[in-house]
Amino acid sequence: MRIRPIPPLGSFSSNPPVDLALIHQVLSDDLLFEIFVRMTPYGLGVAACVCRKWRYATRNPVLWQKACLTTWQIFGVEENLQMVRSSYGGSWRRMWIMRPRLRFDGIFVSRNTHLRTGVAEWKVLNPVHLVCYYRYIRFYPSGRFLYKVSPHRLKEVAKYLHGKGSMVNSVYAGRYTLDHNNNQVDATTLYPGLKTVVRIRMRIRSTTEGANNRLDILAIVTSGIQEAEIGGHEEQVLEAVEGWQEDETHNPDVPAVSHKRGLAPFVFVPFHEVETSDLNLPVEKMDFYVPG
């Protein structure tokens, strides 16, 4: 069975071009769908640029429905269904592109630098140190995230930003919520010792449409919490701090501090770029406009 390829618009050749693509001769449209359904949404976007047939094949709403329901699974199927009907004209693909979402296929990195005067020693009379440290966040679609603050660079830290948080590597696990009215993400985690809770409020931004690759920090607040409020379950930490004011603290030992420094926006780095990203450059070589 030979499938005649669709000639591109505007071609007037008398003999129809033979579609040399073996894949189109051999694979039925159903099988092409089977392949696409096993790809990530960004892979689908790239596939849509390959040829005309694939452009149409990737428009299949089932593919985008699956992508949407996976990404916004913390809201549940019902709410997502309602959203797509009311705000996006029933098009799952449009919701995927236009609605703000967190990206789970990489790590968000916030690079903070400041200057510190040092102690004069030997011949160096007025030393000034450039302090550079990073905040790393990795989100999961289930509502969990991992957080680490470290002076180490991305490619080293990426190796242990997975699984459960570990005390050894000071990777903290927490939970987040997403508010799509104002693109805000509230992430809450508990420091070990169960006395201090860290709340980070961020806003999602995109440099190009649909990229969702920047998180601007609105506030980072550390406050005290009573052990009893959590009851030993870190999943409940979100409910425990719900509705807290910025300066609220439930543990007199730990004052509520809203941090003013180190609030550089998070830049998203997909996993396949972790090794090669510019954020791995040492301080002297780094372009200060990379976080953008």
Next chain:
Amino acid sequence: MLPGSIQPPKSLWLETADGLQEEVEHEVAMLCPFVYNEVYHQPGKGMTRKTPILLPQQVSMSVLKPILEYCRFHQLPGRSNKERKLFDERFIRLDTKRLCELTAAADSLQLKALVDLTSRALARMIEGKTPEEIRETFHLPDDLTEEEKLEPLRNTTDDPRIRLLNRLYAKKRKELQEKEKLKGINQAELQDERSLEDLLLFINGTGEDSKSRKGGRCKKKRNHRKKKEHSKAEISENASSSKIDPESDDAFTFDTELDGDDDLDPLMKEELDREVEDFARRLNFGWPGRQISRVSSALLIESWGDGNKE
């Protein structure tokens, strides 16, 4: 022979699409739902070489061999999961042609597990490549127009363009207002203000026009001619405004510092500038109608130029 005492045959005869017969162990062949159905509906089929089960046309002998190998391996209950995984990994190390044939054959035989395996392998092959690389790997034709190749995640309706244009207009409006204020301090030339207002009206007017026109056409599928008409209006504004950009930016890098903080911070402004120029460049790429728009934009620039002369 009593019907109840029919023994299941030790082997079945299968005939491939290219007319070759193969004798296969019974349990192995029955792993394929296709074969199972054939035997169920036509008992006695496949018993002899002369009456083989006819396999679907996607299954040639060269493809049947690996499929049988797969069935033979997985049919044994005594294999551990790890063993199966290892086998699968090695099994799918084939070139794309073979993989495609294998997928089609497995699908025709209704071997869901194998279809899943091969599809995943093909998906892995596609993922992470650029479109050019994908085309090379699969020998796909490069038949999308330049315009269609832009930004994979862009909407086919023109919503993002409208939004970007709106941002552009808002920004330009703000800059024009500031310029007006400055001019008000320096000189009081009525001529200038009027032309500026005209231009603002013009931008507002056509901006809304093209918006409403777009809204109506949104539902229709891609209609290239109509699109070109709309975009001409957009391009003429964009071309003129993008040409303004370098001038106004030069004038403004000093001015905004005087004014203090803008509504947009300078980084966002830079970004917007970049996006606008990028966008204008891309539009010019895709639309052959720009010849005509150049003329109209030239006329526009004259009036702009007059307004901007200090």
